[in-house]
Amino acid sequence: MAAPGLPSADNRPVGLEVVVGMKNVPKATEKAFGLNKGQIDLMKEITKAKAEKAKDEDVLGRIANGEKNKPKYDSSNIQQDIARFGGGSGNVNGEGKAIQSPNAEEKQINRFEQAKKTGEQISSVMFYMDLLKIQNAGGNVNEEITRLKDRNPSFKALGVETLPLLQAKAQEAMLTDPTIGDILGQLSNLPPGDIAKQKAVFEDMVFTDQRFRDTLSANLHAVHEKILKLGEMTPEGKAKLATDTENAKKTLDDKAARITDAVSRAYKGGGSGLPKETTNDEVVEILKASNNESDFKRNLAGKMGIVNYGAVAEYLRIEKELAGLNKQLEGNLNDTPVEKTIERNTGNTKTTTRETTHKDGSQRKMLDDKAEAINKRIVELKGINNFDTDLATYRSVSDFVDSPGVKSEITEGISSSRELNTLSAKTAPEGKNISTNLDTRLSREDDLLAEMKTVIGKSLAEVWKKDQGEADTLNAEIYEKRIAEAGSEMEKKLIIAEATRYVDFNASTKETTIHGDNIMEGIQLLTLEDQGVMLEMARVMELTTDAKVKAIFAKTPDGKKSIYTPAQQIEQVNKIFDKIKENDKTNKTNNFEVLEKMMKNHGSEYRQKMYGSYLTMDAYLKEGVNGHLLRIGRKIKYEGSRRSMWEMVSGDGNKTVNYDQLNQIYKYCEPDITEALEQNSAANNFMKRMEAKGMAGNPGLLKKLAWLLFIVLGLGSGLGAAGVIPGLSAGGALGAAGGAAAAGGLGFGALKVGEAASGG
Amino acid sequence: MDQTATVANSVNMLRDRIYEDILTVMLQGLQDNKVDAPQARLIAKYALAHLGKASSTEDVMHFLDELPAKWELYKNMCVKFKYEEKAKEDVEKVKAIQNKLHAFIQ
Numbered sequence: 001m002a003a004p005g006l007p008s009a010d011n012r013p014v015g016l017e018v019v020v021g022m023k024n025v026p027k028a029t030e031k032a033f034g035l036n037k038g039q040i041d042l043m044k045e046i047t048k049a050k051a052e053k054a055k056d057e058d059v060l061g062r063i064a065n066g067e068k069n070k071p072k073y074d075s076s077n078i079q080q081d082i083a084r085f086g087g088g089s090g091n092v093n094g095e096g097k098a099i100q101s102p103n104a105e106e107k108q109i110n111r112f113e114q115a116k117k118t119g120e121q122i123s124s125v126m127f128y129m130d131l132l133k134i135q136n137a138g139g140n141v142n143e144e145i146t147r148l149k150d151r152n153p154s155f156k157a158l159g160v161e162t163l164p165l166l167q168a169k170a171q172e173a174m175l176t177d178p179t180i181g182d183i184l185g186q187l188s189n190l191p192p193g194d195i196a197k198q199k200a201v202f203e204d205m206v207f208t209d210q211r212f213r214d215t216l217s218a219n220l221h222a223v224h225e226k227i228l229k230l231g232e233m234t235p236e237g238k239a240k241l242a243t244d245t246e247n248a249k250k251t252l253d254d255k256a257a258r259i260t261d262a263v264s265r266a267y268k269g270g271g272s273g274l275p276k277e278t279t280n281d282e283v284v285e286i287l288k289a290s291n292n293e294s295d296f297k298r299n300l301a302g303k304m305g306i307v308n309y310g311a312v313a314e315y316l317r318i319e320k321e322l323a324g325l326n327k328q329l330e331g332n333l334n335d336t337p338v339e340k341t342i343e344r345n346t347g348n349t350k351t352t353t354r355e356t357t358h359k360d361g362s363q364r365k366m367l368d369d370k371a372e373a374i375n376k377r378i379v380e381l382k383g384i385n386n387f388d389t390d391l392a393t394y395r396s397v398s399d400f401v402d403s404p405g406v407k408s409e410i411t412e413g414i415s416s417s418r419e420l421n422t423l424s425a426k427t428a429p430e431g432k433n434i435s436t437n438l439d440t441r442l443s444r445e446d447d448l449l450a451e452m453k454t455v456i457g458k459s460l461a462e463v464w465k466k467d468q469g470e471a472d473t474l475n476a477e478i479y480e481k482r483i484a485e486a487g488s489e490m491e492k493k494l495i496i497a498e499a500t501r502y503v504d505f506n507a508s509t510k511e512t513t514i515h516g517d518n519i520m521e522g523i524q525l526l527t528l529e530d531q532g533v534m535l536e537m538a539r540v541m542e543l544t545t546d547a548k549v550k551a552i553f554a555k556t557p558d559g560k561k562s563i564y565t566p567a568q569q570i571e572q573v574n575k576i577f578d579k580i581k582e583n584d585k586t587n588k589t590n591n592f593e594v595l596e597k598m599m600k601n602h603g604s605e606y607r608q609k610m611y612g613s614y615l616t617m618d619a620y621l622k623e624g625v626n627g628h629l630l631r632i633g634r635k636i637k638y639e640g641s642r643r644s645m646w647e648m649v650s651g652d653g654n655k656t657v658n659y660d661q662l663n664q665i666y667k668y669c670e671p672d673i674t675e676a677l678e679q680n681s682a683a684n685n686f687m688k689r690m691e692a693k694g695m696a697g698n699p700g701l702l703k704k705l706a707w708l709l710f711i712v713l714g715l716g717s718g719l720g721a722a723g724v725i726p727g728l729s730a731g732g733a734l735g736a737a738g739g740a741a742a743a744g745g746l747g748f749g750a751l752k753v754g755e756a757a758s759g760g
Numbered sequence: 761m762d763q764t765a766t767v768a769n770s771v772n773m774l775r776d777r778i779y780e781d782i783l784t785v786m787l788q789g790l791q792d793n794k795v796d797a798p799q800a801r802l803i804a805k806y807a808l809a810h811l812g813k814a815s816s817t818e819d820v821m822h823f824l825d826e827l828p829a830k831w832e833l834y835k836n837m838c839v840k841f842k843y844e845e846k847a848k849e850d851v852e853k854v855k856a857i858q859n860k861l862h863a864f865i866q
Contacts, residue, residue, distance in 0.1 A: 036796070038796065038797030042790055043787060043791060049783075060807055061804070064804035064808055
């Protein structure tokens with residue numbers, strides 16, 4: 001039955017299928033059909049999925065999860081997409097492989113080659129993941145490879161026959177993405193040069209993650225849509241270009257053939273003829289490389305074996321110059337008198353006389369000197385090895401090129417070659433003249449190339465980001481549940497402090513806050529080990545005051561030394577505890593007993609929280625790789641003194657803690673790291689896999705990795721986990737939902753809560 | 761193929777057909793304003809959770825009883841499937857009797 005006030009199915013206007021096909025449905029249209037946006041969106045979703053022949057069970061899954069159908073990229077399109085790069089002059093050949101126009105300009109070829117390389121790299125990752133999935137499900141990979149080779153031109157273009165070969169290509173593709181290579185390389189704490197181990201990490205963490213495959217496909221589809229908008233030449237434009245190109249090529253070939261024959265005749269004719277023959281291809285090459293006859297002469301001379309072209313050219317130039325000089329000098333030898341009228345002032349009278357002068361001696365000398373220098377240079381040039389042979393060759397080449405029958409062929413051949421160049425540039429979209437918009441087109445292609453080159457990294461980041469959000473939210477939910485189920489008010493205060501005092505995730509704003517000052521106060525207390533943890537718990541349970549806790553670590557007035565030695569600090573702590581006991585007696589309460597019980601039940605997890613938060617803060621403030629990992633998918637803000645760890649932790653007495661104390665804290669908390677990793681099945685499996693990958697022989701590296709995991713997984717800090725190293729969950733049996741549950745399992749008391757979360 | 765595999769295969773095929781029809785009916789229900797988006801999500805969740813776990817024809821039949829009880833628009837679809845299954849069972853029974861008769865005669 002239709003909703004009240006809305007038209008029923010029977011009196012609704014026709015054309016609902018049109019509405020379902022609309023990108024944006026106006027409100028009025030929705031109303032006319034008596035449907036709301038949610039209904040129309042869902043109808044669109046189902047209709048589209050049916051048209052794409054998606055598996056019904058998957059479609060129901062998406063509807064159930066409220067997910068929109070992500071468009072998928074058809075990997076067989078990759079070669080066609082590649083062919084659109086390079087100004088649109090490319091095409092796919094009969095085998096479906098992208099080919100570039102033979103006459104394309106260098107800048108066009110450059111874009112085409114980049115698209116080819118990147119496109120094939122991306123497709124290698126997609127095909128490899130698909131085949132790996134088949135292999136892992138016990139399917140016949142070789143059969144699938146044969147099928148793909150027959151039916152999918154993009155797979156065929158990769159030229160791989162086996163899964164290991166495809167695997168190598170996919171790994172190479174991952175390594176070329178700076179984002180992924182950097183993050184995974186750093187995450188596994190492997191040196192950048194250790195490619196083999198990085199590849200092992202790809203196998204474990206990325207290639208088996210179907211969510212990554214789907215996201216990559218969807219993102220590539222978006223790029224594909226943009227590639228389609230680049231446009232291509234109209235069929236008429238392409239046909240005309242092909243005809244013109246063919247004609248120009250025919251002329252070029254014809255002229256080249258005639259010139260080749262002429263060269264052959266000149267060679268066979270002997271005398272001052274050419275010393276060598278040329279092939280037709282060589283002549284085509286010379287014609288293409290020549291802008292005029294002079295260029296042709298030089299290029300042909302090169303083919304004829306001239307070694308000292310520069311010297312020969314200089315010789316011919318100065319030989320000509322010398323001839324001119326000699327002519328001038330010959331005239332001067334006659335010392336022809338020159339009559340001049342000269343006016344002179346002598347006193348008040350001006351006299352005019354006619355005198356005969358001779359050629360100026362200095363000018364003659366200058367000409368003599370110049371001629372002498374040229375003669376000297378000629379002697380030098382002639383002394384060059386093979387100079388005479390080169391000179392003779394050049395003269396014969398020059399005579400050949402200038403001969404009337406050949407010259408016109410060369411001129412026309414060069415002209416055809418230049419026409420071919422011009423035609424190759426006429427590959428603009430929609431067949432327009434390229435000269436005005438090729439650069440614009442190539443600039444758009446550059447943008448798309450940049451998108452293609454980062455699509456793998458972007459896709460992986462998106463998957464991680466989603467995980468991160470889920471993990472953080474789940475952690476917050478777990479704390480909420482624990483707070484609601486707390487057995488007493490004091491336990492509640494303790495859990496609230498654990499959830500919010502150090503690293504706090506706000507589930508509604510999705511923002512994580514690192515409370516720097518609280519964390520550093522916690523670190524100071526950790527120097528007192530169990531006593532310090534218990535005191536911190538007493539403080540958050542409001543059994544003592546901030547002032548009393550801070551007083552324990554008070555400094556001398558110059559700020560350089562602590563007032564109390566560590567032993568005295570312990571005494572001060574005990575005094576605070578004694579005071580709580582005293583109050584219990586006075587007030588007839590059992591607070592200290594509760595505190596001891598809390599310490600027994602929650603002390604370990606609270607200690608981990610204090611230390612884990614410190615490591616998280618350290619990673620955040622250092623802004624190194626760990627900090628980067630923490631930031632993936634998170635909005636993080638820092639509250640408190642923005643002092644670097646260098647300032648807070650040093651050998652100086654006036655710093656919060658010194659290095660010795662920090663080492664002491666590490667030793668005190670190290671079992672927590674081991675325990676936390678062991679409790680987390682995903683992290684535990686990851687460590688085992690890393691050991692199996694050949695890191696067992698390097699305990700130091702394993703230890704570092706354990707640390708790194710502890711930090712970036714947020715073990716003990718309250719930060720989520722699965723998202724930072726998605727492969728930990730996605731690569732294992734946990735899957736996406738399991739990943740989130742595993743994240744829950746990272747907190748304290750998390751196993752039971754995590755189980756409850758996954759069971760629900 | 762052993763008996764268990766045959767049953768599993770048969771259940772899987774039946775399940776896929778039902779999933780297909782659930783979507784078709786859902787689409788029609790959305791068009792006719794008989795179901796809204798949140799209800800559609802519930803139906804999808806319910807179908808995956810219950811039909812997805814079905815390992816025998818009996819389980820599937822039970823699902824076909826439960827689904828229209830919750831959402832009436834699936835009544836016809838479920839009746840159709842139940843009728844088909846019943847008809848198939850009858851055919852198999854007749855075939856079994858025929859085989860027995862054939863063996864008896866020979």
